[in-house]
Amino acid sequence: MIAPERAKRPSDFVTAASVRTDSKLDCAFCEGGLAYKERLHGFENDEIYVIPNKFPAFVEDEKSLSARTTPDEGNFYTRKPSLGGHDVIVVKDHDLDLPHFNHRVWVEMFLMFQRRYDHFRKTVNALASVGIYNHLSPAGASIQHPHAQLMASNVIPNFIEKELHGAERWFETSGRCVFCALIEHELKEHVRVIYKSSLWVAFTFYAARFPFEIWVLPLDHHSRFEDAARADIDSLATCFTDVFQKLNTVLRNPPLNFYIHSIPNDITHADYYHWHIEITPRLSTYGGYELGSGMVIDVVSPEKAAEFLRAKK
Template sequence: MPQLRQNIITGEWVVMAPERAKRPNEYVTADTIKHQVKAECPFCVGKPTYGSRIKSEDTANIYVAPNKFPAFLPEENISVRGYYPEKGFYRVKPAIGGHELIITKNHDHSLDAMPRNILEEMFLAIQRRYLVYAKNDLVEYVMAIYNHGPVAGASIEHGHAQLFSSSIVPSLIVKEKHGSEKYFELNGVCVYCDMIEHEKKEKIRMLAETDSFVMFNFFASRFPFEIWIVPKKHSSNFEIAGYSIIRDLSKIMRRGLDMLNETLNDPPLNFFIHSLPTTSENADYYHWHLEIAPRVTGYGGYEIGSGVIIDITSPEECAKYLKQSEKH
């Protein structure tokens, strides 16, 4: 059973989920995944994953299924109490929550080739499942992520997003929330709203703008070509965004992905949605957004040893390069 172990020094939580290592494809190389045989794909319609799906969430092109090797488990049948093992020295909590997959019905709709309307369907499914978990008092945070390509952690080629619902707020969100609260206290405005205005004026990192969104390379990026997609109208909670916003999100997202495809030849990447913890609602200081992290370089010893990232490509250069794709 997965558990949350607390780092006794920093206070940060780690999910210990040894069951996940049982995945037979855990040790295959990037190359084998690229050539996974469709007939053996566990996510195709008709396969066991499809059989275990939550049928009420089925749409034309998407289905939702529980992860067979979850990092977080529903609270049924397990104690939700934290405890202090090894004579009370360390702190452990059960990893309560949920871990679901949002899967495209068509095997060939991986992220690089996913049509805009299916991206939209995927975001809508994420919202519906997000709201289900937000109602659970034990869940503090829900994060939607997508791994594209083995380098980015995808062990199955068939397109799928993942939803992690946890009884803890992830440390990056704690930092973002704390930082934006402080900015709001000092300036009386949302830092993301200010950043949108600034990026629109400066234009050097801006990639695209639609009715509802801006898309730009992030000033202090942790990854070369790191892209942020931010709604123009202030809103702290992704899960309650209306249909026209989600439709517009799928449009700008498709454009961003196409820019990466054309200039970097379908790079491995992760994307994730940052929204307010489920315990709070409608904050003036926090602003939901989507971050795309292309994985074209790996982290070395300094990054892992220090927590300080060395990004070898400036976001200003990245923006110029990405925009070339739209000129022809």
């Protein structure tokens, strides 16, 4: 639900959470720090290195599962060992905050995501990987040194599964990809589009779950993020630099998440699924109604959000 009578201006959302208080001196992720020493060989470039998460949600080795296994209770509940992998993808420069990542950081981060997606598909037979970024504590970041994460799992995550099924149903009735149709519609209406290049489009989402929610999609139909060519990644980095510059100008370094939705590994290619990235600024928290009803009240209309973002450069 969009509640325009409660409409706010972007300045109403600027919070103190955006101010960093951490120090480089005792930072585990900085060069020479405890985590840095655990970095994976062969998965490092000029801007990025990778470490296994110290408290993994999914583990590669079944032997390390014993302490995590839930009781079987006579198989009343469905359960499965949480196999897969959980990476922390660290940006080397401690002081570089997400709104200021340059083109090279974005390129190298996406290339590293792709390599780790491939790694988990080949080594632990992961069904699906989700690359994510939590920026600032209201968005779930516990360490302020800039870092992304990747969860690879032996199950298809619920939201990906829902998207797949919905997209498949749409395809059966209309004969086309719902995401391609969405792009065509957004470009025609042009009220929510905030960025477009020859390869990428970004727009605020029509049924936004968060104020200023943005979706980024490749203009051409591709199902799998890992297969994106170097030129596409280069161009995606340009798109991200622009989108985050806009968000930063309007909302002053807002807490946010982004996550990559790509087709699961057991499907090689699908005419109905189109990979994409969702960006969700975390300017409001869900209250009882959202949690109790599954309905979301958004106090900034996506059209108004796009207007604010387009006005700033």
